[in-house]
Amino acid sequence: MFKYAVSLVADNSKEKVAAKLEFFKRTLGCSESELSIAISKMPRILGISDENLTCKIEFLVNEVGMEPQYILERPVLLGYSLENNRTYFTLANMVDAFILKFIDCHQDSVPGLAAYYAKACAGDVPPEVQLLS
Template sequence: MFRHALQAVAFLSEEKIAAKVEHLKKTFRWSDAEVGIALSKLAPVLTRSNQMLESKSEFLISEVGFEPAYIAHHPALLTYSLEGRIIPRYYVVKFLKENGLLDHNRSYYTAFIVMEKVFVEKYICPHKEVAPYLAEDYDAACRGEVPTRFKFT
């Protein structure tokens, strides 16, 4: 981890690091302590673009419903592709929950962090009979399309 932290700050001035920390606080509504937690677990967050951080913050907090502190404690969320991983998996899990196919207490985080093969085995394959288009809709969502079956009211 120390090597990653060094790489993250090696080419950043003190002013740029301070500006990024302020941006993280504003974007994720984090306290100084929460920024410290996130950076201690994932210092390379300092190298992420402000635009990428803002879009992930907006989706994870407003759409998924994660608390800012939760994201600070799970900064790995900020390393995953929003369009290619987080949003498609969110749609699948939300679809399954809303259709009574998955426990409502099941964590979105768990679905986001598992490898692709495991995600498909745990969330797609068991529901082939009752949701035959789920795999097709998930693939479409991974390509950036939002299948109509994933539109929620």
């Protein structure tokens, strides 16, 4: 990832990179540190046009119902194409497969697992659920 970030920054002027950072802060309402983490996960987002990013962010927020913070924590979402519906369909199928493989089949042995998973997806991890570091 580091080489992609260096390449993108090297190929663009300081002003252009600063403008892109301001764009993200304005559209996603994020801090500089949150943005740094997102870029470290997906440096390629620096190379996506503002128009393209605006369309993707509006789609993810208004149509899919994602919060800007959720998108910021998963910047790979900004790399998907809006012109190819299979990408989001495939992503939705992966979530369904995860639920079938790891949630549904263990509900009997782990009471409340589905409820905990639903809360975690909503960003509300109950204190009694201990996360591994």
